[in-house]
Amino acid sequence: MRxxxxxxxxxxxxxxxxxxxxxxxQAGCHVDLFLQKDLMHLSTSLLTRMESHNGDVxxxxxxxxxxxxxxxxxxxxxxSHGTEPKYDSNPRIRFIGVVTDVIGELVLxxxxxxxxxxxxxxxxxxxxxxxxxxxxxxxxxSSLARPLAMSVAEKINTQHQxxxxxxxxxxHLQPHVPTDRFPPFSHGADACVKRICAIFDREPSAxxxxxxxxxxxxxxxxxxxxxxxxxxxxxxxxxxxxxxxxHAETEQYYWELExxxxxxxxxxxxxxxxxxGLQPLPFDDNYRNALLGRDGGQTIIVNAFSNExxxxxx
Numbered sequence: 480m481r482x483x484x485x486x487x488x489x490x491x492x493x494x495x496x497x498x499x500x501x502x503x504x505q506a507g508c509h510v511d512l513f514l515q516k517d518l519m520h521l522s523t524s525l526l527t528r529m530e531s532h533n534g535d536v537x538x539x540x541x542x543x544x545x546x547x548x549x550x551x552x553x554x555x556x557x558x559s560h561g562t563e564p565k566y567d568s569n570p571r572i573r574f575i576g577v578v579t580d581v582i583g584e585l586v587l588x589x590x591x592x593x594x595x596x597x598x599x600x601x602x603x604x605x606x607x608x609x610x611x612x613x614x615x616x617x618x619x620x621s622s623l624a625r626p627l628a629m630s631v632a633e634k635i636n637t638q639h640q641x642x643x644x645x646x647x648x649x650x651h652l653q654p655h656v657p658t659d660r661f662p663p664f665s666h667g668a669d670a671c672v673k674r675i676c677a678i679f680d681r682e683p684s685a686x687x688x689x690x691x692x693x694x695x696x697x698x699x700x701x702x703x704x705x706x707x708x709x710x711x712x713x714x715x716x717x718x719x720x721x722x723x724x725x726h727a728e729t730e731q732y733y734w735e736l737e738x739x740x741x742x743x744x745x746x747x748x749x750x751x752x753x754x755x756g757l758q759p760l761p762f763d764d765n766y767r768n769a770l771l772g773r774d775g776g777q778t779i780i781v782n783a784f785s786n787e788x789x790x791x792x793x
Contacts, residue, residue, distance in 0.1 A: 480616065481509045481511070482503055482508050482617050482618075483511045483513075483617070484499065484510060484511065484513065484618075484619045484620075485544075485619070485621065486513070486514065486620075486624065487515065487544065487624045488548075488623055493514055494521060496621070497512070497514075500539050501539075504538065504539050509539075512539060513542045513589075513593065513596075514541060514543065515547055516544065516547055517548055545589070546585045550585055551577075551581050553584075554580035554581055555577055558580050559576065559580055559743075560575075561575055561743065562576060572736075575739050575743060578740070579740060579744040579747075581623060582748075583748070586623060587747060593628075594635070597614060597635055597645075598614065614639060616643070617647070617648055618631060618648070619650060620649055628649075629647050630755075630757060637756070637757070646777055646779060647777065648779040649770075649780050652783050653783075734767070741762040745759075
């Protein structure tokens with residue numbers, strides 16, 4: 480049982496994945512975790528916790544992504560897209576230009592090393608028993624590594640068609656489009672680990688139920704969280720029609736930004752895909768359905784915030 484985790488961003492992006500690696504390991508998974516080289520030191524605490532827990536049956540291997548947060552700033556001042564005068568009215572489009580430069584220039588070049596880590600332990604493709612044991616069953620990815628993770632999974636699924644396809648789990652730690660409804664809590668930790676473990680037909684073990692995503696929760700904190708949810712709901716002054724209208728506008732804005740994201744990255748993404756024998760990735764209904772988790776279970780979406788902020792994955 481093998482899971483591969485890729486996170487790109489700041490410390491706030493890395494630490495949840497480190498805790499997730501701990502939880503998956505305690506559930507019996509073999510985990511490969513990719514971290515930026517300036518964040519590798521954060522994994523020391525994970526390795527220390529692993530050594531102190533007797534009886535854990537999984538393992539975690541840490542792999543270095545060859546760039547740092549400082550490299551991101553190369554693209555902040557002069558992104559290759561999104562700076563045209565026609566985009567002046569929407570500064571988020573410029574921000575997407577920065578994001579797609581980070582993905583295109585730093586993340587996508589890691590395709591060979593991530594692919595190798597997924598497949599370098601696999602021998603004969605016809606050895607189904609060995610291949611099924613060693614190839615990851617899921618790639619868990621942060622938003623900045625999403626194009627990389629989806630393309631690597633597609634490549635492996637193409638190469639090993641006799642095996643169950645690798646699934647991609649996309650974890651949104653923050654919304655793509657901020658709104659005034661951003662809630663003061665996260666409710667995705669238990670569901671995230673449970674959903675990933677379900678891929679392996681396993682339930683999370685009792686030993687790690689209080690370690691998920693760095694959240695030591697008990698009945699009191701769960702009740703407090705539920706009270707927050709109810710309070711957040713009771714504070715809404717919109718009627719149902721206004722609610723639906725607001726969400727429709729948010730959804731439309733979300734897809735507009737996703738289309739800019741794809742447009743700015745398209746040339747570099749498809750060049751990388753072509754190098755590994757993959758067809759271009761169009762921005763079509765199939766791609767939209769994947770981003771919604773509506774592609775037959777191939778893509779799993781976990782939102783660590785209210786699903787009202789983005790199109791619901793259900």
